[in-house]
Amino acid sequence: MKEILVLSGKGGTGKTSIIGSFAHLAKSKVMLDCDVDASDLHLLLSPTTVEEHEFIAGVKARVETDKCTACGLCEELCQFESINMEETAVISKLSCEGCGVCAHFCPEDAIRLDENHCGTWYISDTDYGPFVHSQLFAGEENSGKLVSHIKNEARKVAEKTGAELILIDGSPGVGCPVIASLSNVDMVLAVTEPSQSGKHDLERILELAEHFKIVTKLCINKWDLHTELSDEIELMAEKRNVEVLGKIPFDPAVIECQIQGIPVTASESSLAAYSIKDLWKKLQDSVAALPAKKAVSL
């Protein structure tokens, strides 16, 4: 079983449209959406929920107001500026990181640590196969933990169904959820666009993948919006020894498919669909050429 993760650094380069098409094209696979706080892949796969689970991670501090004497010690100790003193201590649930220091040192034993229900995750059925996805509640900070959790769940589903691939949609950025999504991945497909911002953010995602020693391939989406910059990016990739597997032209058909709620390749042949099919063929060859053993385990 191989895990392929689509990343971009910059948002809006087309990760979800591409992984949605792979879901349509690949034969034996499980889909996984690791963009846990703004997940969109379900909008292309029309999932039917099979299992729904609460995701509980970490704790949040809560003041028992009848015990609190407003001595101010917790406010002084809190490193996250989450506690304000009013008539009693008041803890901001959003900025509390659940370290528990306030509760440990409270002389009145007036602070409880409650389990934190911070999201929901699902196993669903789709026309294209099993799909593991989730929704982190707004403002939550456990995105990395939720990513790690649903990755494990997707592996279990893949083992049970004998799937050969896990196709993973990643988050933008280079932070917590992205780092968690990279764990045990066999190949990263970086999707960029021909812009200075796209290039800048791509370099950072390539550095990150290099940092974790993960084989990385590149796709330039909407490449014809600026052919010179597209060439510049190809040159940069060559210098970094990153193979460009495909280039997809700007094509309004991508948005039309999104509005219909279907993968790009599931519709009548558009230029974009044709290019994505070609990209998928090359990606399959690259995956087949990977060494049998996992490259790295984090």
Next chain:
Amino acid sequence: MQIAVASGKGGTGKTTVSTSLALSCDTAVQYLDCDVEEPNGHIFLNPKFDHSEVITAIIPELDEEKCTACGKCRDICNYNAIAQFGENVMIFPEMCHSCLGCFRVCEDDALISATRELGVLESGMAGDIEFVHGTVRIGEAMGVPLLKAVKKKADPEKITIIDAPPGTSCSFVESINGADYVILVTEPTPFGLHDLKLAVEVLQNFNIPGGIIINRSDLGDDKVQAFCKEQNLPVLMEIPFQRKIAEGYARGVNLIDTVPELRKDFNDVLSRLIAERV
């Protein structure tokens, strides 16, 4: 006055809108790039940096000679950053959230205060705009403390434009926390709408007034408009797709230089928000 520009979905045009607002402001203005994972504002504003500082987090380092392996530091750590096997205490600095709990419970003075680099904060001027951004170190999972350091540079005497990161998790919330107004930039597509709804939910929870700018407003359907009407969210501006704009953006040219007549539109948006606040 603090105006945060956010979106939920990535790539909708946050940086385009926030840099345009900064460039269209007639009074003293600051631009704070809070997308510390992938900051892009400098590409469009070309600031001259005159200040740079490494932002660090405090982490514990073990003084093995003093450590008695009592287990207290391991017990208080809620992030599994301290483990103990028999008499051996191990510290995993990348897991540490700098709560300082371990230092406070250690009775043997066996923990030394060390630091982990989170990233770099840089500031300077971009023409008349005071520019600040942070860039998180590659491999660092914790961006929020660096983001907070960028936000601390907010000057209440000025109009502060905050360019927020995508998503709706902690870094997004930290960026809009304390803002007087949030502009959500979206595109009229199902992905844009889905993530917009999540972002609007956060604004409602925080009770922060907000309005919408629809970018590439002619590439999609009319469901975002319908949603705004239903939620009573003002649509502050619509920017249609133009190849000229896409090309300027690609080269790193800011929108106001590409389409100078838009300066007035952005200035009107600012005037409206300032007037509404009073």
